[in-house]
Amino acid sequence: MVDSAAAATTVRARLAAKARANPSVALGGVCLLLVLVTGSIEPEYLSLNGARSSLLQAAPLGILAGAQTILMLTGGIDLSVTMIATGSAYVAASQSSHGAAVAILMGVAVGLVVGAANGIGVAVFRVNPLIMTLAMSGIMLGTFTAWTQTILRGSTVVAPFIKELAAGSFLGNRLPYSVVVWAAISLILIWLLRRTGWGRLLYAVGDNETAVRLAGVRTWQVRIAAYIAAGILGSIAGILLAGRTGAVDLQLANAFLLPSVAAAVIGGTSIFGGVGGYTGTILGALILSVLNSMLTFLNVGQDIQQLVYGTIVLALAWGYAGLANRE
Amino acid sequence: ALPMAAEEHTHDEEMPEGGFVIGVSNTLVGNGWREQMICAIKAEATASGMVDEVIVVNRNGGPTEQIADLEGLISQGVDAIILNPTDREGLNAVIEAAIAQGIVVVAVDQAVTAEGAYVATNDQTAYARLGAEWLFETLGGSGKVVEMRGIDGVPADTDRHNGFMEALANYPDIEVVASTFTGWDPSTGAQQALDLITTQEIDGIWTSGIDYPVVEQFQVADKPFVPIVGADNNGFVAQLLDLADEGLVGAAVTNPPAIGAVGTSIAIDALLGNNPPHETILTPKVFATDNTDGLNAIYAPDEQVGWSTYVDIEPFTHYNGSADVSACKAPGE
Amino acid sequence: MNRDSRATVVFNRTGLILSRSGWTLGVWLLLLALLIWYANLIPRFGEFQITSISKNSLPLVYLALGQAVIVIAGGIDLSLGALLLLSNAIAARFMADQPLGAVVVIALLLIGLIACLNGMTGYVIRLSGVPDIVVTLATSYIWSGLALWILPSPGGGTAPEFRWLFTGSESGIGGTYVLPVLMMIIPATVVFLLSRRTRLGLSMYAVGSDSNIASLAGLGVTRAKVASYALGGALAALAGLATVAITGTGDPRFSVGANATLNSVAAVVLGGIALTGGTGLVLGVVAAGMILIMLNPILSAMGINPNNAQILQGVLIAIVMMIGGLAALIRERQT
Amino acid sequence: MNRPSPLLTITGVAKAYGSVVALEAVDMTVRHHEIHALLGANGAGKSTLVRILAGVHPADRGTLVVAGKTANFRTPVEAMRGGIATVFQDPALIRDLTIAQNLRLSQTNPDTFAQWLDEFDLGSLDRDRMVRNLPLDILRLVDLARALALNPKILLLDEITAALTADQAEKLFELLDRLKSDGCSVVLITHRLAEVMRICDTATILRDGRNVAELEVGGITQQELVHAMLGSPVDLAPDTPAGIATPTTADAEAVFAVEELASGETVRQVSFAVRRGEVLGLVALEGQGQERVFDILCGERRPSSGRILIDGSPCRFLSPADAVRQGVVLIPGDRLQALLPSLPVYQNLVVTLITRIRQWLGLPADERARAANAIDSLSIDTRAAAQVRRLSGGNQQKVAIGRWLVSGFRTLLCFDPTRGIDIQTKGEIYALLRKLAADGAAVLLYTSELAEIPLVCDRVLVMHNGLIVDEQVAARATEASLLTAAHGLV
Numbered sequence A: 001m002v003d004s005a006a007a008a009t010t011v012r013a014r015l016a017a018k019a020r021a022n023p024s025v026a027l028g029g030v031c032l033l034l035v036l037v038t039g040s041i042e043p044e045y046l047s048l049n050g051a052r053s054s055l056l057q058a059a060p061l062g063i064l065a066g067a068q069t070i071l072m073l074t075g076g077i078d079l080s081v082t083m084i085a086t087g088s089a090y091v092a093a094s095q096s097s098h099g100a101a102v103a104i105l106m107g108v109a110v111g112l113v114v115g116a117a118n119g120i121g122v123a124v125f126r127v128n129p130l131i132m133t134l135a136m137s138g139i140m141l142g143t144f145t146a147w148t149q150t151i152l153r154g155s156t157v158v159a160p161f162i163k164e165l166a167a168g169s170f171l172g173n174r175l176p177y178s179v180v181v182w183a184a185i186s187l188i189l190i191w192l193l194r195r196t197g198w199g200r201l202l203y204a205v206g207d208n209e210t211a212v213r214l215a216g217v218r219t220w221q222v223r224i225a226a227y228i229a230a231g232i233l234g235s236i237a238g239i240l241l242a243g244r245t246g247a248v249d250l251q252l253a254n255a256f257l258l259p260s261v262a263a264a265v266i267g268g269t270s271i272f273g274g275v276g277g278y279t280g281t282i283l284g285a286l287i288l289s290v291l292n293s294m295l296t297f298l299n300v301g302q303d304i305q306q307l308v309y310g311t312i313v314l315a316l317a318w319g320y321a322g323l324a325n326r327e
Numbered sequence B: 001a002l003p004m005a006a007e008e009h010t011h012d013e014e015m016p017e018g019g020f021v022i023g024v025s026n027t028l029v030g031n032g033w034r035e036q037m038i039c040a041i042k043a044e045a046t047a048s049g050m051v052d053e054v055i056v057v058n059r060n061g062g063p064t065e066q067i068a069d070l071e072g073l074i075s076q077g078v079d080a081i082i083l084n085p086t087d088r089e090g091l092n093a094v095i096e097a098a099i100a101q102g103i104v105v106v107a108v109d110q111a112v113t114a115e116g117a118y119v120a121t122n123d124q125t126a127y128a129r130l131g132a133e134w135l136f137e138t139l140g141g142s143g144k145v146v147e148m149r150g151i152d153g154v155p156a157d158t159d160r161h162n163g164f165m166e167a168l169a170n171y172p173d174i175e176v177v178a179s180t181f182t183g184w185d186p187s188t189g190a191q192q193a194l195d196l197i198t199t200q201e202i203d204g205i206w207t208s209g210i211d212y213p214v215v216e217q218f219q220v221a222d223k224p225f226v227p228i229v230g231a232d233n234n235g236f237v238a239q240l241l242d243l244a245d246e247g248l249v250g251a252a253v254t255n256p257p258a259i260g261a262v263g264t265s266i267a268i269d270a271l272l273g274n275n276p277p278h279e280t281i282l283t284p285k286v287f288a289t290d291n292t293d294g295l296n297a298i299y300a301p302d303e304q305v306g307w308s309t310y311v312d313i314e315p316f317t318h319y320n321g322s323a324d325v326s327a328c329k330a331p332g333e
Numbered sequence C: 001m002n003r004d005s006r007a008t009v010v011f012n013r014t015g016l017i018l019s020r021s022g023w024t025l026g027v028w029l030l031l032l033a034l035l036i037w038y039a040n041l042i043p044r045f046g047e048f049q050i051t052s053i054s055k056n057s058l059p060l061v062y063l064a065l066g067q068a069v070i071v072i073a074g075g076i077d078l079s080l081g082a083l084l085l086l087s088n089a090i091a092a093r094f095m096a097d098q099p100l101g102a103v104v105v106i107a108l109l110l111i112g113l114i115a116c117l118n119g120m121t122g123y124v125i126r127l128s129g130v131p132d133i134v135v136t137l138a139t140s141y142i143w144s145g146l147a148l149w150i151l152p153s154p155g156g157g158t159a160p161e162f163r164w165l166f167t168g169s170e171s172g173i174g175g176t177y178v179l180p181v182l183m184m185i186i187p188a189t190v191v192f193l194l195s196r197r198t199r200l201g202l203s204m205y206a207v208g209s210d211s212n213i214a215s216l217a218g219l220g221v222t223r224a225k226v227a228s229y230a231l232g233g234a235l236a237a238l239a240g241l242a243t244v245a246i247t248g249t250g251d252p253r254f255s256v257g258a259n260a261t262l263n264s265v266a267a268v269v270l271g272g273i274a275l276t277g278g279t280g281l282v283l284g285v286v287a288a289g290m291i292l293i294m295l296n297p298i299l300s301a302m303g304i305n306p307n308n309a310q311i312l313q314g315v316l317i318a319i320v321m322m323i324g325g326l327a328a329l330i331r332e333r334q335t
Numbered sequence D: 001m002n003r004p005s006p007l008l009t010i011t012g013v014a015k016a017y018g019s020v021v022a023l024e025a026v027d028m029t030v031r032h033h034e035i036h037a038l039l040g041a042n043g044a045g046k047s048t049l050v051r052i053l054a055g056v057h058p059a060d061r062g063t064l065v066v067a068g069k070t071a072n073f074r075t076p077v078e079a080m081r082g083g084i085a086t087v088f089q090d091p092a093l094i095r096d097l098t099i100a101q102n103l104r105l106s107q108t109n110p111d112t113f114a115q116w117l118d119e120f121d122l123g124s125l126d127r128d129r130m131v132r133n134l135p136l137d138i139l140r141l142v143d144l145a146r147a148l149a150l151n152p153k154i155l156l157l158d159e160i161t162a163a164l165t166a167d168q169a170e171k172l173f174e175l176l177d178r179l180k181s182d183g184c185s186v187v188l189i190t191h192r193l194a195e196v197m198r199i200c201d202t203a204t205i206l207r208d209g210r211n212v213a214e215l216e217v218g219g220i221t222q223q224e225l226v227h228a229m230l231g232s233p234v235d236l237a238p239d240t241p242a243g244i245a246t247p248t249t250a251d252a253e254a255v256f257a258v259e260e261l262a263s264g265e266t267v268r269q270v271s272f273a274v275r276r277g278e279v280l281g282l283v284a285l286e287g288q289g290q291e292r293v294f295d296i297l298c299g300e301r302r303p304s305s306g307r308i309l310i311d312g313s314p315c316r317f318l319s320p321a322d323a324v325r326q327g328v329v330l331i332p333g334d335r336l337q338a339l340l341p342s343l344p345v346y347q348n349l350v351v352t353l354i355t356r357i358r359q360w361l362g363l364p365a366d367e368r369a370r371a372a373n374a375i376d377s378l379s380i381d382t383r384a385a386a387q388v389r390r391l392s393g394g395n396q397q398k399v400a401i402g403r404w405l406v407s408g409f410r411t412l413l414c415f416d417p418t419r420g421i422d423i424q425t426k427g428e429i430y431a432l433l434r435k436l437a438a439d440g441a442a443v444l445l446y447t448s449e450l451a452e453i454p455l456v457c458d459r460v461l462v463m464h465n466g467l468i469v470d471e472q473v474a475a476r477a478t479e480a481s482l483l484t485a486a487h488g489l490v
């Protein structure tokens, strides 16, 4: 009796230790569990189609959460990233008549410019990132609302190439191109964070900026580059989203703001900087996408949906912190 | 019973000849439908020739913020206020205060219960009922449908849901297999649609206005189209016209933001002392794929996908179609 | 000589207070300037406008005060707007057609209830070690869901006398400005005194400044944290009550809450409280809240179109913060 | 058997932070009326023991008996009620509040506090000053006065003298003597053995989380103390003793020089040159402008006038990056300013290698080897290398130095690098500084421990009131000669 209880605790302790050593495995387990729960609500979900549909949704979310991950590592955050996504998508769509390449470049330029502005505000003028990007989001909303009636007037149907990239699939309609785009971005991000000087500086700046500055680094450059990178990621996510919905309006990416932060946090990136990585974020984005599908299949009112969503996000964050803090 | 305001007016005998200042209060920034509503107000004000200035206040917020904005407009001394109310009852006090000062108040899109206010709305119950009836009829009275609603708790959504249920009551063989809340958000709606059409047998979809992203998902999923009901969004109308060859069957139900222009026209009438009726309810029109001419007539190829194509509302509007609305010019601009 | 040195002390003391509360003063001056400007722009500026400005600012001012307390104690609460919704929904649902006595009881219970709920949030944050922003992001969904569940669509009501208490008029408009001004001054003063003059308040500053040192110094970190969240919750409940008093109804829309949260954070920062915690005076936040509410009508009176007004508001916040950042930078370089 | 029972008895106390075992099993006895030294190398577990006694952390095992009663303090307040007052290794004052508010928070009686503070002639200290604006020595004394105001039975002082000036320390010792006779016992942690010899009655020595000896101070020598602490005899002088400036350094060209540097009222006129191969010492009492000089030299701050010359040509530092690119690097006094606390030792060491945008997309090929070299040559204890914050103070200091060994430099600015460092590590640091100089670097060393000067430096400058008031040959400088100059009495 006592023995089996003791055995159970050691097993649990060993499991906990394992999960701690490799948090991605724990997150993967949670993701799998959610997939199974969703599958029990809607059996058809456990099919190739279900998987494809979840991945399609996770791709833009994962990319936006990548932007948050980079910034959170430096102790920053970007509340304008969904506005950047929307703005880029808008520009890309309205420039679609000039061909996909021009459209995409113009779209990405939006992310570049806005990201740089955010970066300068935060790194040079030392504005709190939360406030800087909140203000920037308002500025962009006003600007784009005005522009939709002036310089961006006209069709916002996206170019066929973008549509194909965002929504099309290959290999017998199994593997969406957008997932390939996401995978490529993931590889680049993971490489940047783990194998480059800039990635290392991101962690360092997030941990102790003074120490990095005294080491001879111009930390403002690191930060500005981070905001620019986040802006570009926002643009790419926005353009993919535009391709998904086929056309753009100014609410395109709104719904992704809080989930983009949540995905990074669930994935184990600390909002205070210095700790985390993109692998966890990928899983975080997948988890949230599955959760969304689950809520769709649950067929309940928005009140219950919000209750379930909030509770699960809290439970996940708590569980993860429990693992991380137990040492 | 006429409100006190009418009495006040009687003692400046000669009726005003124009030169009005119209205040507009809106509480949703960046929403295409609302922007078009504001543009329609400006276009109608310009076309009427009676208005000197249109003052728009707009921000994201709820009744509290809107009350602040309305009181600001009152302080600025406008002649009429057109508002898209955030609440049916919460603004009554300030509206009645405005009316007491002789300001004409017109609530557009959503109703208010304030005494003496003019109300111009699209009939949301009918919007859903007409569309749903078209859908159920098209399905031959039986089949599995999805109801894609807007935001839970918003009056327009509740009205539309009621209209949908009214229609449903007459078709016992129609089964609603899923009911989702899109939040009137295109990407959310797209994802829900994709989740549903890839996993379930569906015969028809009714949407509360998130329509073209849903049609797009059939192409993403590479599934055959099912009959779909949406709003008079330009993008959806274009799809109904373009994809008819590929088997798309659908209906666009009008929910015109030009209701703002209707409100403007009513306000000017009231300011001129013409005593227009206090309640104007527009009944939606249904443009289905079997009516290509109708669809072609409302299609606006130069406008954006979110553009509501049904802009001319007789006898209220005096501007010259989509072009004027889209120019979005208030008097003097 | 003695006189002289006392004068120097007084002078130094004034200088100290000025330098320490310079930002607070600045925000109040900005508000004053805006109001004077506004008064000159519109045809008539009288009691109606003063009442309007003070009562309409109440919900945001309360919410921002609550956010300020939480930020000072080293947290941030993204669920305050949702708590406002919840309080607004419960109040409207249960106060409708009730006599004043019952309404007051409900109001007090509600403040207590929401203070407890948010105090619990604070406790969960301490217990779990999950950052504040994440926990409150999650609870914001929970509270909004609950609000929608309690009040499925807009409606409900409250007693006219209760509306009078916050707005100076039983209809919610055009009353005396005395009451809304009092309802702003009293809670603000109470929160200010609580935060600066009591041990509990100071321990919030301490915990926000450095919770490790605070615990070395023998302070109850958990107690301060929970207290700050509870106080923030109570103020959010008050904001919900003010909303029901001003509008006479309840509105459970998620977006209203989210918008209110963002405004409260903006007001806190504009009011001179660093998001890093441990510093700042809550009084500046009151003026900042009023500025944020009044900016829209003021810009509109200046003839600025709403899109540009939206841009201007963002630019204003960014520039004010940049000036703050630069000033800090220059101070660091010089002293 | 009428010997009184001890005031404090600790038996078998153990404490581990995760996988780091800070205390394995410690026994210690503090009697009435005694000043008890708690000694040990960096990381021996002294501060951990203090934190347990003060109720900050619970012990994993073991018992505390205070005045005959078993104590189980769960919070600092309980420990205070139990008669234990503590001055921790780092100031326990809230930086964003005023002194008065801090006193209010800790419910300290302001009058008693004022009396104690007056012992150090600080009775007139303005209580409305923000803690963040006060110098470290004042903060330590405020902490002390606050602890004394509790009227404790046992006073724990964790390296309090490290930040005090010589005369403040002297006043402290007089005060401790009086406390002792008034019936309060003191546990004093310090790395300065002279202090132990001067005022302590007993010493408990910790090594690697265990108590290895309990000695009566009266009968032993410093060497014996060191032997007990380290387990082996240690030569207090560095391997390569500095002599009188050798002809080569005297002739060597000035690598780094400043001319008429000034900054407001704090730094009024500072000129000097550091030559290749030279360690130039700088001494000053607390707050004479030395911090500002270092801030300017490392590029953190701009001077109001004056020039910095490198190899004879003037240059301007707009930021530390400019200084670092010219080979001028800083080891700050507060090591937290030089460390990435939650990152591994390795990352801390190599962070100096990527300072330019063109290096962003790669990593230096030889960085592993360089980092390993630095770890080796400084013998950094890497058991807790996963997070620098878990290293002991001494090892943290080594990391702060080590990161410059990795990237290389020409001029090294050291601000009090041995503050709070154990005696063995100190010796290692002295030797290292000499070696760096011998390899061609120029070193400017500010130190608060005057005894270090003859051990490491070639020449020494004395600063007073923003001016360089004296220059001496290090080998001939004595504590007395330096102190006289430091008080401006030349």
Ligand SMILES: Nc1ncnc2c1ncn2[C@@H]1O[C@H](COP(=O)(O)OP(=O)(O)OP(=O)(O)O)[C@@H](O)[C@H]1O
Binding pocket: D017, D018, D020, D021, D022, D040, D041, D042, D043, D044, D045, D046, D047, D048, D049, D089, D384, D389, D390, D391, D392, D393, D394, D420, D422
């Ligand atoms: N919070 C902590 N988490 C993990 N390890 C810790 C923590 N605090 C101390 N340690 C470890 O415990 C050991 C003892 O540390 P402690 O601070 O007690 O040493 P010390 O004797 O006071 O050294 P010093 O003279 O440098 O102050 C060290 O190895 C240190 O790395």
Ligand SMILES: Nc1ncnc2c1ncn2[C@@H]1O[C@H](COP(=O)(O)OP(=O)(O)OP(=O)(O)O)[C@@H](O)[C@H]1O
Binding pocket: A218, A221, D318, D355, D356, D357, D358, D359
């Ligand atoms: N203080 C500054 N203010 C504005 N721009 C700067 C500043 N310092 C550097 N830059 C710009 O930032 C960019 C990168 O500068 P940085 O000096 O880090 O590059 P680098 O690769 O180290 O080049 P180099 O080897 O020539 O010094 C350059 O375009 C430079 O002009």
Ligand SMILES: [Mg+2]
Binding pocket: D046, D047, D048, D089, D158, D393
């Ligand atoms: Mg120590």
Ligand SMILES: [Mg+2]
Binding pocket: none
């Ligand atoms: Mg350069």
